[in-house]
Amino acid sequence: MVRQEVNIVWFKRDLRLKDHEPLSFSIDQDLPIVLLYILDFEYIHNPHYSNRHWQFVKDSLKNMAKQLKVHGQKLTVLEGDTLEIFKNIHSKFHIKNIYSHQETGLGFSYSIDKRLKKWVDSEKISWTEFQQNGVVRGIKNRNNWVKNWYAFMHSSETRLDLKQLKTVIFKSEKFKPNYFMNLENDSNFQQGGEESALDVLEDFIWNRSKKYSYHISKPTESRTSCSRLSAHIAWGNISIRKVYQAGYQAKASGNKRNLNAFLSRLRWHCHFIQKFEQEIEMEFLPQNKGYVSLRRESNSAYIKSWEEGNTGIPLVDACMRCVIKTGYLNFRMRAMLVSFLTHVLLQNWDDGIQYLARQFTDFEPGIHYPQFQMQASVTGINTIRIYNPIKQAKDHDPEGIFIKKWIPELIDFPTDHIHEPWKVNEMERSLFNIKTSYPHPIVDVTEALKHARKVLWAEKGSKEVKNAKKAVLSVHAVPGRKEQ
Numbered sequence: 390m391v392r393q394e395v396n397i398v399w400f401k402r403d404l405r406l407k408d409h410e411p412l413s414f415s416i417d418q419d420l421p422i423v424l425l426y427i428l429d430f431e432y433i434h435n436p437h438y439s440n441r442h443w444q445f446v447k448d449s450l451k452n453m454a455k456q457l458k459v460h461g462q463k464l465t466v467l468e469g470d471t472l473e474i475f476k477n478i479h480s481k482f483h484i485k486n487i488y489s490h491q492e493t494g495l496g497f498s499y500s501i502d503k504r505l506k507k508w509v510d511s512e513k514i515s516w517t518e519f520q521q522n523g524v525v526r527g528i529k530n531r532n533n534w535v536k537n538w539y540a541f542m543h544s545s546e547t548r549l550d551l552k553q554l555k556t557v558i559f560k561s562e563k564f565k566p567n568y569f570m571n572l573e574n575d576s577n578f579q580q581g582g583e584e585s586a587l588d589v590l591e592d593f594i595w596n597r598s599k600k601y602s603y604h605i606s607k608p609t610e611s612r613t614s615c616s617r618l619s620a621h622i623a624w625g626n627i628s629i630r631k632v633y634q635a636g637y638q639a640k641a642s643g644n645k646r647n648l649n650a651f652l653s654r655l656r657w658h659c660h661f662i663q664k665f666e667q668e669i670e671m672e673f674l675p676q677n678k679g680y681v682s683l684r685r686e687s688n689s690a691y692i693k694s695w696e697e698g699n700t701g702i703p704l705v706d707a708c709m710r711c712v713i714k715t716g717y718l719n720f721r722m723r724a725m726l727v728s729f730l731t732h733v734l735l736q737n738w739d740d741g742i743q744y745l746a747r748q749f750t751d752f753e754p755g756i757h758y759p760q761f762q763m764q765a766s767v768t769g770i771n772t773i774r775i776y777n778p779i780k781q782a783k784d785h786d787p788e789g790i791f792i793k794k795w796i797p798e799l800i801d802f803p804t805d806h807i808h809e810p811w812k813v814n815e816m817e818r819s820l821f822n823i824k825t826s827y828p829h830p831i832v833d834v835t836e837a838l839k840h841a842r843k844v845l846w847a848e849k850g851s852k853e854v855k856n857a858k859k860a861v862l863s864v865h866a867v868p869g870r871k872e873q
């Protein structure tokens with residue numbers, strides 16, 4: 390029997406139907422298309438991922454399906470082993486071309502792609518991968534990178550007409566998406582989907598961005614004054630080019646300072662992913678290899694207290710409990726959590742990196758790894774930033790509003806002492822009738838910070854780290870920038 394020829398658009402972290410080059414390109418070909426999403430078992434079991442990610446993906450796919458339905462078209466969503474699924478599709482249809490976006494993923498997803506590539510080559514199927522954002526594949530250094538980034542962001546959006554789309558679906562009992570079907574919605578987390586992303590963008594640009602720079606570091610206010618686009622960008626509900634152009638055009642109506650600060654962060658997004666794209670070993674090794682020999686002994690009790698939000702340091706615990714429940718924290722609080730683990734508690738960078746990946750709905754390997762390593766001070770090329778969690782709390786949550794929201798044990802605690810509850814003595818406790826099961830600090834923060842400064846600067850000045858620094862700069866240095 391002659392198999393029907395088809396093309397495949399393989400959706401990965403690009404769960405949208407607008408500004409989507411693989412989709413636009415395939416519509417221009419004269420073949421029916423399988424619009425394919427695969428939830429590979431390896432993703433479900435990978436320690437960087439948790440259900441909040443798959444719920445976000447499920448929402449995103451549902452929204453795509455809803456938009457496609459208007460045009461009488463359908464998505465194919467399957468679960469299982471990627472290669473096996475492609476082989477099965479190929480046994481029913483004749484796959485001519487696969488179109489997808491380039492992905493800067495983890496080691497295991499790269500292996501899935503490599504296995505698939507070997508098979509498509511053997512079957513003479515062509516697989517074209519399109520550039521997804523400002524990250525450029527195959528470059529050896531950062532010369533001209535910034536210029537090219539701006540050129541990409543100002544280039545025209547990919548136009549596509551869904552009315553021209555002709556999909557076919559591949560049905561299979563064996564690869565039914567059971568895992569997705571069993572997920573339960575939790576309204577504490579952001580909802581995925583292209584239409585939600587467009588609403589969030591619009592609302593931010595015209596309303597919420599007015600206090601962007603003023604609130605960016607505050608754990609409570611940042612939740613509404615920052616864009617909250619990270620999960621939508623990470624899962625590709627919206628293209629970063631579309632976000633950039635909306636912000637850029639809105640500057641004509643004012644609010645320039647805030648919008649410029651926002652636009653520069655979109656560049657950071659690609660800047661960090663570019664680092665990971667060029668050095669995927671960062672998943673397993675510190676960027677500066679000098680730190681390999683400076684490994685510390687892990688303390689499982691410390692790590693457990695940090696993970697559970699029970700260190701006895703209010704802002705640290707409030708942040709951890711908040712991200713566990715909601716999947717989101719602003720930048721400064723993320724950095725502080727990493728600094729607490731790796732500086733105050735002197736644990737290793739990889740003692741906490743997968744745990745936080747599971748908590749962030751916006752987990753993006755190419756941002757998470759370089760950012761985490763930078764905050765943990767194992768890059769050797771960035772200024773060491775040690776966050777004092779008590780100062781951070783006094784500066785950014787002076788009334789303890791965020792702390793009280795996430796640590797119910799401290800709800801009745803006097804505001805004067807909310808940042809350092811351990812300082813309240815027995816007499817004051819009985820005077821104010823303070824009863825709380827909140828733990829005593831696991832370390833003396835002031836002493837630990839003093840010690841950390843000594844250790845970190847000695848490590849950075851060590852022969853091993855200094856020798857390895859040149860190699861880092863040759864790959865990652867952005868010309869004209871002091872700090873990388």
Ligand SMILES: Cc1cc2nc3c(=O)[nH]c(=O)nc-3n(C[C@H](O)[C@H](O)[C@H](O)COP(=O)(O)OP(=O)(O)OC[C@H]3O[C@@H](n4cnc5c(N)ncnc54)[C@H](O)[C@@H]3O)c2cc1C
Binds near residue numbers: 651657719753757
């Ligand atoms: C340890 C650590 C881990 C992180 N892991 C992730 C991650 O997995 N995924 C992720 O998207 N961001 C990550 N970040 C960066 C940053 O904290 C978030 O992007 C930001 O808080 C998301 O909120 P927003 O969308 O409201 O950001 P906005 O301030 O509104 O910024 C707009 C967009 O710019 C990008 N962006 C903002 N800040 C940064 C930054 N510092 N570095 C790189 N890109 C940035 C994001 O795409 C963001 O959506 C991490 C930061 C740290 C310190």
